[in-house]
Amino acid sequence: MKINHPLIWFGAGVSVIIAIYFLLSSLSTVDQDLILAEANYKKAETATTLVEREDGFNQSLQIYKKLEKDYSPTLGNGKLYYNIANIYFQLGQYPLAVAYYLRAENLMPKNEKLELNLKITQNKLGVQSVKKASIFDRIFFFHNFSMPQKLQALFVLSTITFILGSCFFWYPFHGLKTITFIVTVALLMFLLSLFYTYYLAPSVGVILKANELYQDAGTQYSKVLSSPLIPGTEVDVIGTSGKWLKIKTADGVVGYIPYDFILII
Amino acid sequence: MVRLLLLFVLFTFNLAALDIGRVIVTSEMNYTQLITGNPLSGTVTITHDKSIKIDPQSFKVGTKPLKVKFLNDVVISESSPLIISIYSFEIPALSKGLHILPEISVSVGNKTYKSYSTTFEVLDNETSPQQSPQQASQTTPQATTQTVNPPQPPIVTGPSIIPNTTLSLETKVDGPKIIYPGQEITVTYRFIYKGHIELIKESLPLLDFPGLKKVGDKITKDYMENDLNVAEFSQKFTAENSGVFPSGPSIVEGRAYQETEGKRIYATTTLKSENSPVIIEVLPFPKADKPASFNGSLGSYTFKVGLKGKNTFTPGEKLVLLLELNGDPAFLTTAKAPDLCCQPRFSGNFKSSDLPPRANIIGNTKQFLVDLTPLSSTLTEIPPIEFSSFDPLLSKFLISKSPAIPIVLNTAATINTSINQDEESPAISEEVLKTPSPIEISALFPLTKSDLYNSFLASFWNLLFIPVFIVLLITQYHFKEEDIFKPALKETPSVELFKSALSQEANSAEFYKQLEQSFMMALKEKEVIDSVEIAPENLEKTGLAGDVRIFLTRLEEVRFSGIKSYNLAIISSAKELYQKITGITIS
Numbered sequence: 001m002k003i004n005h006p007l008i009w010f011g012a013g014v015s016v017i018i019a020i021y022f023l024l025s026s027l028s029t030v031d032q033d034l035i036l037a038e039a040n041y042k043k044a045e046t047a048t049t050l051v052e053r054e055d056g057f058n059q060s061l062q063i064y065k066k067l068e069k070d071y072s073p074t075l076g077n078g079k080l081y082y083n084i085a086n087i088y089f090q091l092g093q094y095p096l097a098v099a100y101y102l103r104a105e106n107l108m109p110k111n112e113k114l115e116l117n118l119k120i121t122q123n124k125l126g127v128q129s130v131k132k133a134s135i136f137d138r139i140f141f142f143h144n145f146s147m148p149q150k151l152q153a154l155f156v157l158s159t160i161t162f163i164l165g166s167c168f169f170w171y172p173f174h175g176l177k178t179i180t181f182i183v184t185v186a187l188l189m190f191l192l193s194l195f196y197t198y199y200l201a202p203s204v205g206v207i208l209k210a211n212e213l214y215q216d217a218g219t220q221y222s223k224v225l226s227s228p229l230i231p232g233t234e235v236d237v238i239g240t241s242g243k244w245l246k247i248k249t250a251d252g253v254v255g256y257i258p259y260d261f262i263l264i265i
Numbered sequence: 266m267v268r269l270l271l272l273f274v275l276f277t278f279n280l281a282a283l284d285i286g287r288v289i290v291t292s293e294m295n296y297t298q299l300i301t302g303n304p305l306s307g308t309v310t311i312t313h314d315k316s317i318k319i320d321p322q323s324f325k326v327g328t329k330p331l332k333v334k335f336l337n338d339v340v341i342s343e344s345s346p347l348i349i350s351i352y353s354f355e356i357p358a359l360s361k362g363l364h365i366l367p368e369i370s371v372s373v374g375n376k377t378y379k380s381y382s383t384t385f386e387v388l389d390n391e392t393s394p395q396q397s398p399q400q401a402s403q404t405t406p407q408a409t410t411q412t413v414n415p416p417q418p419p420i421v422t423g424p425s426i427i428p429n430t431t432l433s434l435e436t437k438v439d440g441p442k443i444i445y446p447g448q449e450i451t452v453t454y455r456f457i458y459k460g461h462i463e464l465i466k467e468s469l470p471l472l473d474f475p476g477l478k479k480v481g482d483k484i485t486k487d488y489m490e491n492d493l494n495v496a497e498f499s500q501k502f503t504a505e506n507s508g509v510f511p512s513g514p515s516i517v518e519g520r521a522y523q524e525t526e527g528k529r530i531y532a533t534t535t536l537k538s539e540n541s542p543v544i545i546e547v548l549p550f551p552k553a554d555k556p557a558s559f560n561g562s563l564g565s566y567t568f569k570v571g572l573k574g575k576n577t578f579t580p581g582e583k584l585v586l587l588l589e590l591n592g593d594p595a596f597l598t599t600a601k602a603p604d605l606c607c608q609p610r611f612s613g614n615f616k617s618s619d620l621p622p623r624a625n626i627i628g629n630t631k632q633f634l635v636d637l638t639p640l641s642s643t644l645t646e647i648p649p650i651e652f653s654s655f656d657p658l659l660s661k662f663l664i665s666k667s668p669a670i671p672i673v674l675n676t677a678a679t680i681n682t683s684i685n686q687d688e689e690s691p692a693i694s695e696e697v698l699k700t701p702s703p704i705e706i707s708a709l710f711p712l713t714k715s716d717l718y719n720s721f722l723a724s725f726w727n728l729l730f731i732p733v734f735i736v737l738l739i740t741q742y743h744f745k746e747e748d749i750f751k752p753a754l755k756e757t758p759s760v761e762l763f764k765s766a767l768s769q770e771a772n773s774a775e776f777y778k779q780l781e782q783s784f785m786m787a788l789k790e791k792e793v794i795d796s797v798e799i800a801p802e803n804l805e806k807t808g809l810a811g812d813v814r815i816f817l818t819r820l821e822e823v824r825f826s827g828i829k830s831y832n833l834a835i836i837s838s839a840k841e842l843y844q845k846i847t848g849i850t851i852s
Contacts, residue, residue: 034712045704050640053701067717075719079710086709095619117706125620148723155727162734169745191731210621216328222481231619 030067037063041087054091061087075148078107082114089121095231097121099206099263102234106265107146125232150194157187202236205247205262213255217244224255237264288313292369292380299387306355307366309333309380313373315340315348323372324352331369361389362487363456363496368473383467384456384496430460430521431493432536436471436543443546445657446504447561447599449480450545453499456517459492461529462536466518469498471543476510477502507549515540550655556664558603562654564596568665570650577673578639582702584672586647588622588633596657597626602633603652610648616640639674646671759786763843763851771832777824780839784813787846809846816842 037060044056064084073080085100101118108114122129145153164180167173210228215221229235229249239246244256294307311319315338324331333352340348354369363386370379435457440450452471472483480501488495518537522529550559573585590600602622605611618636625632637647647670654663710716766779785797793810804814816838823835844850 030714030717034714038709038711041709045708047701050701071717073717073719075723077716077720079712079716083709083712086706089706090704092616113707120706148720151723151725151727152720155722155730158727158731158734162738165734165738166741169741194728209619220478221328222479228621 033063033067037067037083041083044090057087057090061091075151076107077148078104078111078114078146081107082111082117085121086117089117094121094125095206095208096263098125098127098232098234099208099265102204102206102265107148109144109146122232125230127230127232127234129234145193147194147197150190150197154187154190154194157183157190161187202238202248204265205235205237205245206265207231207233207235207257207261208263209261211257211261213247213249213253213257214244215255217241217246217256221256224253229257235262237262288317288373288376288378290369290371290373290378290380292366292383294366294383294385299385301361301387301389302358304355304358305387306353308336309352309354309369309371311350311352311371311373311378312347313350314346316346317374319350320372321352323370323377324354325370326354326356327367359387361387363485363498365469365472365483365485365498381468382472384464384469384498427460427521427523427530427532430458430462430532430536432456432458432462432517432519432521432538434515434517434538434540436515436540438471438543438545441657442544443548444504445548445550445563445655446507447563448547448596448657449501449503449599450477451499451501452543453497454515456496457490457493458496458519459494461522461524462519463522463531464517464519465535466516466537468513468516470512471515472498472500474500474502474510474512474545476504476506476508476547477545478505504545504547507547509544509546511544512542514542551660551662554662556651556653556662558608558651558664559653559655559662560601560604561599562590562596562601562652563599563657564593564654565656565659565663566590566592566600566652566654566665568652568667570647570667570670572647572670572672573634576671583618583636583638584647586635586637588635588650588652590631590633590652591629594626594629596654597629597631600631600654602635603650605635605637605650608648608650614640614644614648639672644672644674757786757790757847759783759790759843759847760849760851762786763839767836767839767851771836772824777820780820781817784817784839784842784846787843788813791846812842812845 040056040060040063044053044060047053047056061084064080064087068080068084071080081100081104085097085104088094088097088100098118098121101114101121104114105111105118118129160183161180164176164183167176168180207229208231210231212219212228213224215224233249235247235249237245238248238254240259241256243259245259245262246254246256247262248254289312290309292307292309294305299305309324313319321333321335322330324333331354333354336351336353338348338350363384366383366385368379368382370377372378433456435453435455437453437455438450439453440448444450452474454469454471480503484499486495486497486499488497516537516539518535520531520535522531524530567590569589569591571587571589573587578584586605588602590597592600602624605615606617611617616638618638620636622633622635625634649669650667652665652667655661656663760783762779762783766776766783769776769779781801782797785794785799785801788794788804788810789797791809793808794804801814801817804810804817806814819838820835823832840851
């Protein structure tokens with residue numbers, strides 16, 4: 001059979017198609033979604049018209065929002081939230097961008113890119129970042145750790161404590177007591193930090209739409225502030241009352257706001 | 266205390282009020298504790314049929330829940346089904362002056378009943394020397410109710426009128442009685458009194474005007490006016506919905522008294538002041554001629570629109586509009602900026618900011634700053650803006666329209682920033698006009714599937730490891746205590762030889778031979794000597810080897826001495842030495 005025989009070309013074509021099929025199918029739907037979302041974003045970044053740009057960002061946002069709903073990486077590395085925040089920024093949805101940057105910041109503290117983007121967004125809204133580490137945080141510098149890091153550290157420290165405790169029984173060595181004491185104290189500090197973050201620290205929310213702050217849960221009550229709260233403002237959520245949230249501003253003013261005007265981080 | 270309450274209750278309620286099935290709620294502050302810096306306590310009494318239950322969780326002061334403590338149930342008489350339930354409550358400390366105790370509501374048998382709002386005075390800790398706090402508190406208007414008699418003081422017969430005492434109530438409504446939604450009125454009560462007066466009846470319905478919405482808190486003022494004491498309460502209201510809202514009459518009634526040697530002498534004639542009911546009518550806005558741009562502003566204004574700053578923009582660049590309304594200051598607070606999104610030619614051409622317009626009132630002018638972003642390249646002007654308001658005095662809508670404001674969309678910067686301005690500008694194409702602005706923030710993180718999951722070991726299930734580890738440590742402790750893991754005795758050659766030697770007859774040659782071999786073997790196992798072939802007399806004289814050398818020398822002496830009694834001592838010494846060398850105890 002000659003090399004240019006039609007059957008050889010046919011067979012080669014079929015092989016190439018099968019190879020492409022297997023290559024594509026080896027990538028999961030999620031991987032394809034991630035590639036598509038990134039491609040849409042890059043396409044929007046280089047778009048030459050406003051319409052193209054908004055369309056690209058919007059397509060990308062829809063994919064990321066679906067992934068957020070499906071996977072909900074609340075103890076992940078925060079990159080998904082950062083990307084969503086970026087897209088909200090590009091679409092001019094600055095309050096939502098602030099909210100998602102703050103979500104990402106909880107999972108990736110001290111990230112310079114994130115801090116810069118957040119600052120730019122807050123400048124757009126005319127609000128200032130509220131960096132208020134509690135006394136507990138300031139003493140134990142735990143605000144530098146994200147919740148996932150705290151949980152990982154907790155596991156590592158508890159395992160080391162267990163191993164050192166076992167050495168006490170079977171292979172005691174010089175300095176074991178000191179090392180065990182230090183590790184156990186570190187473990188207890190992380191435990192306290194987790195307890196504080198989970199049970200004692202108030203939830204943080206971001207105002208999405210400008211709204212008045214009321215004395216109690218209803219518009220029939222008097223307003224606490226003369227001007228409405230600016231979108232993008234960070235507040236502490238300290239209670240609920242039906243469809244109203246009791247919040248505390250950075251200035252210490254306490255009042256009520258409808259729950260759909262705020263996004264809890 | 267209970268006796269006092271009983272007395273109070275008996276004085277408070279006359280039998281006429283105790284109709285079967287009727288529920289009466291009264292509230293009163295505890296006058297003996299109305300001092301600044303102290304929490305203030307009061308009492309709520311509810312007269313009701315004993316078969317109807319009171320929901321203790323349903324107490325509310327105004328609209329806020331009130332925590333109460335049940336004190337007692339008082340049966341009026343055995344023949345009456347009515348009982349009086351008494352509850353106490355506490356409110357935080359208040360500043361000096363007159364205050365209002367709002368109406369207290371409670372659910373009795375699934376129906377809500379209310380007491381009337383009343384006034385009380387909080388005195389300073391440093392009370393005037395002439396009066397005790399209790400006495401002082403009773404010289405001013407204080408709490409009572411409209412439907413029942415107040416607690417009666419021990420009355421000492423006195424004159425029908427005490428001179429230099431007066432009590433009157435003035436009611437004032439600032440604003441028209443016929444208003445429109447959004448319009449504000451202020452209601453003011455003035456208690457004007459002189460001398461010692463104990464209030465026995467009080468009804469102030471205007472402070473909770475039905476159908477109108479309160480604006481801010483009540484404002485209280487105390488002052489003197491021509492030798493008369495004046496306590497003034499004012500409350501601002503705004504109309505929300507149309508309708509006719511009548512209030513009941515405003516009544517205040519008190520009894521003047523004199524104090525002589527610590528005793529009060531009450532006038533037999535009471536002082537009473539009654540103001541006629543007030544009716545406020547809120548008219549709906551007329552439907553006819555209502556402009557589409559009307560958004561609730563009241564009053565008559567001149568309307569101006571201008572650009573704040575430059576009038577040359579690039580597409581997508583924000584511009585700031587300055588809207589000015591000049592008119593009656595009484596209505597300026599109600600004036601709202603026109604909704605630009607709904608104005609003709611704004612939709613699609615301009616994007617409004619998410620932020621509300623920034624408002625500022627200067628004298629008779631209210632200014633609004635509105636952010637707008639031009640979206641279309643074809644824009645040459647900001648279209649005319651229509652502002653409409655309703656003038657309550659003329660009862661008609663007023664419409665103002667601003668002229669269009671020319672703007673220049675300069676796209677030169679986006680085409681080529683190096684273009685010389687003296688050169689003629691190239692023709693601006695539609696596509697170039699729509700060119701978006703540069704990206705302001707850093708790029709996305711490239712994501713992989715692993716970025717969608719929670720981090721490794723980042724789980725609250727980790728907390729479960731802590732009790733598991735604790736249990737495992739405790740288990741190890743027990744194992745250690747019970748020597749479960751202690752290594753079993755290893756049968757080394759020296760052990761076998763030693764055991765074998767002990768099993769031999771004490772004076773036999775084999776006994777001495779195997780004993781000697783076992784010690785030499787033990788020394789070799791411990792790596793004290795290199796070979797068992799070494800003669801005992803050649804062993805070192807120090808350490809374990811020295812001990813063995815001495816023992817074997819002694820053994821030789823015993824062996825050839827023929828004294829049998831030494832054997833037991835030798836065996837015992839052998840066991841000790843063997844244990845010393847190997848750490849193994851041979852029984």
